[in-house]
Amino acid sequence: MPDRLHPVVAEKRDTLISQAKEKGISILITDDFRTVEKQNRLYEQGRSEEGNIVTYAKGGSSYHNYGLAIDFAIQLENGHVIWDLQYDGNENGHSDWMEVVDLAKNLGFEWGGDWESFKDYPHLQIDFGLSIRELQWGKRP
């Protein structure tokens, strides 16, 4: 299994951060590479453990486990981190969140907010054309 973010994804993450900054939006990467163990713990949240369900993926079935996904949030000047899809901190009439999503898509990321079933709004991934099943079989980008 990989043990870090894929270098191409890491580079695009850095580009996304700087492009957002140019628009007056400060983003925080709240999660990137995740071990299978950590994924399994996260999966139990809202199931056998307290809290809200945050993932439908068990260990080994999330792109985070292969270093191909990041999660972001918006950081305010006072340091607070928000997950508000409407917030327009740069006051240009567009939601900051969706501006970041548009930048990310232009960089080649797929957005979890576009998913049909479980909408994962902070989630961005690059799958290099590989399905989770192929990654589980050992294929690597």
Ligand SMILES: [Zn+2]
């Ligand atoms: Zn994610």
